[in-house]
Amino acid sequence: MAASLAGSRIREARIRIGMTQVALAQAVGISPSYLNLIEHNRRGIGGATLNAIAETLGLRPADLSEGRAPGLVPDLKAAAAEHPEAGADPQTAEALAGRFEDWAQLLVTLKTRDRDQRGVIAALSDRLTHDPFLSDTVHAMLSNITAIRSAAGIMTQVANIDPAQGRRFLESMHAESERLSEAAQALADYLGAAAARTDLAATAEETRDQYLARNAYVFHWLDEAAEDAAARSDTDFTGTMESAIDAHLATDVPGGSGQHLIRAHLLAYAADARAMPLHRFAEAASAHRFDPTTLAQAFGVDIPAVFRRLSVLRRPKIDAPDFGLIVVSASGYPLLRRPLADFALPRHGNACPLWPLFQGFARPGQPILERIRHDNGATFVTCTHAAPRTPPRFGQSADIAASMLIAGERDLPDLPPMPLREVGTACRICTRQDCTARVERPLIG
Numbered sequence: 001m002a003a004s005l006a007g008s009r010i011r012e013a014r015i016r017i018g019m020t021q022v023a024l025a026q027a028v029g030i031s032p033s034y035l036n037l038i039e040h041n042r043r044g045i046g047g048a049t050l051n052a053i054a055e056t057l058g059l060r061p062a063d064l065s066e067g068r069a070p071g072l073v074p075d076l077k078a079a080a081a082e083h084p085e086a087g088a089d090p091q092t093a094e095a096l097a098g099r100f101e102d103w104a105q106l107l108v109t110l111k112t113r114d115r116d117q118r119g120v121i122a123a124l125s126d127r128l129t130h131d132p133f134l135s136d137t138v139h140a141m142l143s144n145i146t147a148i149r150s151a152a153g154i155m156t157q158v159a160n161i162d163p164a165q166g167r168r169f170l171e172s173m174h175a176e177s178e179r180l181s182e183a184a185q186a187l188a189d190y191l192g193a194a195a196a197r198t199d200l201a202a203t204a205e206e207t208r209d210q211y212l213a214r215n216a217y218v219f220h221w222l223d224e225a226a227e228d229a230a231a232r233s234d235t236d237f238t239g240t241m242e243s244a245i246d247a248h249l250a251t252d253v254p255g256g257s258g259q260h261l262i263r264a265h266l267l268a269y270a271a272d273a274r275a276m277p278l279h280r281f282a283e284a285a286s287a288h289r290f291d292p293t294t295l296a297q298a299f300g301v302d303i304p305a306v307f308r309r310l311s312v313l314r315r316p317k318i319d320a321p322d323f324g325l326i327v328v329s330a331s332g333y334p335l336l337r338r339p340l341a342d343f344a345l346p347r348h349g350n351a352c353p354l355w356p357l358f359q360g361f362a363r364p365g366q367p368i369l370e371r372i373r374h375d376n377g378a379t380f381v382t383c384t385h386a387a388p389r390t391p392p393r394f395g396q397s398a399d400i401a402a403s404m405l406i407a408g409e410r411d412l413p414d415l416p417p418m419p420l421r422e423v424g425t426a427c428r429i430c431t432r433q434d435c436t437a438r439v440e441r442p443l444i445g
Contacts, residue, residue: 078111081379227277357384371409371415375430375432
């Protein structure tokens with residue numbers, strides 16, 4: 001790829017500084033005809049010639065051989081794949097990046113911003129639908145307005161009202177007006193704070209999610225502590241981990257409604273780390289091509305535990321797919337979220353009903369492998385498994401949770417061909433116009 005683009009970059013750099021082809025050829029000691037072949041990508045270039053041309057043009061050799069943004073071509077191809085309706089040929093991405101690198105970078109930047117804005121819209125839609133503070137405040141304001149309207153209606157429609165009773169109605173209207181003003185001010189303050197802060201948490205679950213995101217969902221100290229405890233044959237592993245986690249929470253995590261959820265998550269993480277030590281698990285995952293069912297058998301754990309471990313496996317020194325994960329209760333409420341960049345996960349439910357995640361409840365205990373295409377054009381592979389969260393008992397309904405592991409299709413190239421399921425994120429932000437599963441009108445698209 002580098003050789004096919006180097007010539008185009010040389011030509012653009014030469015034109016940019018106003019140098020003729022003859023002048024550049026003379027400066028580096030080659031013929032103008034040979035330079036012409038190089039610039040039209042008909043001859044490869046490297047070594048001393050590349051170094052000489054780069055020095056003459058005031059660039060680094062890597063700027064010509066790789067470009068200023070080596071990942072530009074894959075990003076352009078991904079953009080073309082996400083928007084097939086545009087008719088852009090992915091095979092021309094190299095030519096675009098080579099000749100017009102700045103314009104190509106602009107296209108990729110706009111694509112990234114579009115993706116990020118969709119994520120923001122998803123989060124705002126989710127919050128407007130489910131935020132308990134917004135819901136309670138709006139309900140209180142509507143109650144105040146109704147009371148004021150009722151009192152005002154009586155005052156205007158009843159003739160010859162008793163003066164004492166009239167004063168009581170006026171006092172009631174005044175009191176309700178004050179409460180309405182206070183509620184409106186509280187709502188304005190809340191929305192103003194939300195606009196100024198991206199980490200504002202309205203619920204305990206949001207507090208936990210933000211804590212996990214700040215740590216990139218990975219806790220090296222727990223991985224190391226679990227391996228150390230296993231090496232020492234610590235008989236009170238749970239007690240050791242509880243003490244370490246409580247000390248961490250006391251010093252590094254502000255108190256609040258989400259602390260118990262953070263503690264529970266860290267304890268589960270430590271248990272997974274002990275059952276599936278990081279480096280041994282990474283080697284096994286690579287050897288078994290990241291197959292959760294095979295890994296569950298190899299380590300003697302359940303499939304949801306393998307899902308959790310795979311979702312945090314990718315590290316600077318561990319080559320693994322970037323896995324996302326969502327776990328929901330039978331009502332569809334998210335219990336754990338680990339989003340991917342191109343696959344937003346609603347925070348409070350109302351996810352796309354076509355996700356394979358929800359098929360798991362109809363087939364508990366059975367792993368379900370699916371290939372899906374998001375409405376943003378990206379294609380993913382999902383693995384779903386549903387199982388009781390706690391051991392079932394006679395006379396009680398099982399508390400079943402469904403888990404869905406998500407990875408980009410390009411990260412798992414060895415899978416067999418599978419049908420493609422069309423999905424979205426949530427109805428309010430899905431751009432598909434012909435979806436028979438839609439239950440709400442879209443906000444965009």
